[in-house]
Amino acid sequence: MxxxxxxxxxxxxxxxxxxxxxxxxxxxxxxxxxxxxxxxxxxxxxxxxxxxxxxxxxxxxxxxxxxxxxxxxxxxxxxxxxxxxxxxxxxxxxxxxxxxxxxxxxxxxxxxxxxxxxxxxxxxxxxxxxxxxxxxxxxxxxxxxxxxxxxxxxxxxxxxxxxxxxxxxxxxxxxxxxxxxxxxxxxxxxxxxxxxxxxxxxxxxxxxxxxxxxxxxxxxxxxxxxxxxxxxxxxxxxYPVKQNKTKTKDLYLYYFHIHWETFTYIHIRKEKGIWQNLFEFPLIESEKIIKPEELIKNFIFPEFITTENINSFRFIIQNRKHVLSHRILYATFVEVFLKEEPAIPESVIRIREEDIEQYPVHRLMEYYIEKQINRTRENGIQENGLFPEL
Ligand code: SF4
The missing domain is CATH 1.10.340.30 (Hypothetical protein; domain 2)
Structure with a gap:
């Protein structure tokens, strides 16, 4: 039939x-x-x-x-x-x-x-x-x-x-x-x-x-x-037919992987949303792209980091795309080496670098941890003259 x-x-x-x-x-x-x-x-x-x-x-x-x-x-x-x-x-x-x-x-x-x-x-x-x-x-x-x-x-x-x-x-x-x-x-x-x-x-x-x-x-x-x-x-x-009315918005995330001695810094994401209660590095969020030179020139870093305290830093990953249903995220990871222990706000936690995998993190953080931290662990942290000075 x-x-x-x-x-x-x-x-x-x-x-x-x-x-x-x-x-x-x-x-x-x-x-x-x-x-x-x-x-x-x-x-x-x-x-x-x-x-x-x-x-x-x-x-x-x-x-x-x-x-x-x-x-x-x-x-x-x-x-x-x-x-x-x-x-x-x-x-x-x-x-x-x-x-x-x-x-x-x-x-x-x-x-x-x-x-x-x-x-x-x-x-x-x-x-x-x-x-x-x-x-x-x-x-x-x-x-x-x-x-x-x-x-x-x-x-x-x-x-x-x-x-x-x-x-x-x-x-x-x-x-x-x-x-x-x-x-x-x-x-x-x-x-x-x-x-x-x-x-x-x-x-x-x-x-x-x-x-x-x-x-x-x-x-x-x-x-x-x-x-x-x-x-x-x-x-x-x-087929199937879709109306496709969902509009996606771009969001740019700038994560800071901060090192002081053997420690790094994370915070828990408290805002309601898909990543609520997950841990991540301190970050700056922006609806517009911030170019690396702008980030440096205008010193768009987390508040508890001062220019004087930075030994060196480098961009590890730039604009990694992550698609969610209503948003397209672009994540940049900046690794920062400090001279002295920073005064951190209550919302930020200091942890041993080696303990980071004990904390639940979202996909972007997981990607970074797999790619960067594990690689660094194998090779040892390399601070060298390639890092741009402030
Ligand atoms: S479209 Fe699907 S249901 Fe139709 S013939 Fe092809 S496989 Fe079968």
């Missing part, structure tokens, strides 16, 4: 509803059969434990499976259940999250574990509405937990599902709007039916991840090739 579409407008929801009802069993059964023979082995698929499913779903948001796998295994080994996570210190949880980015996920996971411990006697709530109230859990994650753990009929719609369904039916509804999300959730729900929600959700996501991939899917070998509207009209690359 081939799904027919009258035109490109998404105002065909009634028409689609009828077509979907007619073909839901066909799509659902084929997806599940395909999944049984093609699925990847992943540890969180081996369990009905809602805690483990929850942790895996949070890790896999914004993270590729291959990268998330190691993190998942280490996280579950250290925090095997709600109680162990709830009882842990937030800094330790962040340390286990280090490198995954989007640290609010870890903070929310930790906060929600405490809610489950305190309000539900440590037992994961089973109903969708209670799960949705937990910090950091949206419709997608609540649907994943309830369908995978208890086989409840809540459709899980991630990027893979958006892509597959939008191509299969040539849906022009943008996927990055509330209206679009609702549309796709309803559509997935209609196809899913009530018999095997958990299995169906796993199958449709895996199909999008392995077969209906973002670029150049192998449509000829696809079990839906005769049904897929986008393939039959040769417009696969046009």
């Amino acid at each position: 081939i799904f027919k579409k009258k035109n490109n407008s998404h105002q065909l929801s009634m028409y689609f509803c009828i077509r979907i009802m007619e073909n839901a069993c066909f799509i659902s059964k084929n997806l599940i059969d395909w999944y049984e023979s093609n699925k990847r082995y992943l540890p969180w698929r081996d369990t009905y434990n809602p805690y483990k499913i929850w942790v895996s779903e949070i890790i896999l948001q914004q993270t590729r499976v291959i990268q998330g796998l190691d993190y998942y295994l280490r996280f579950i080994e250290r925090f095997p259940d709600v109680k162990s996570l709830a009882d842990a210190d937030e800094q330790e949880v962040l340390k286990y999250w280090q490198g995954l980015g989007y640290y609010s996920r870890a903070r929310n996971l930790h906060a929600a574990a405490r809610t489950i411990r305190d309000n539900y006697m440590g037992t994961f709530p089973k109903d969708y509405e209670s799960i949705l109230k937990l910090k950091g859990i949206g419709e997608y994650t609540a649907a994943a937990i309830t369908s995978f753990a208890w086989n409840l009929p809540h459709p899980v719609v991630d990027g893979n599902v958006f892509r597959f369904l939008s191509r299969l039916f040539m849906i022009d509804e943008p996927i990055d709007t509330q209206k679009g999300k609702k549309y796709f959730i309803e559509l997935a729900g209609k196809i899913m039916g009530d018999s095997k929600p958990g299995l169906f959700n796993q199958a449709i996501m895996e199909f999008g991840a392995l077969q209906c991939i973002p670029s150049s899917p192998n449509c000829q070998a696809c079990l839906f090739s005769t049904n897929c509207l986008a393939y039959n009209r040769q417009v696969v690359s046009n």
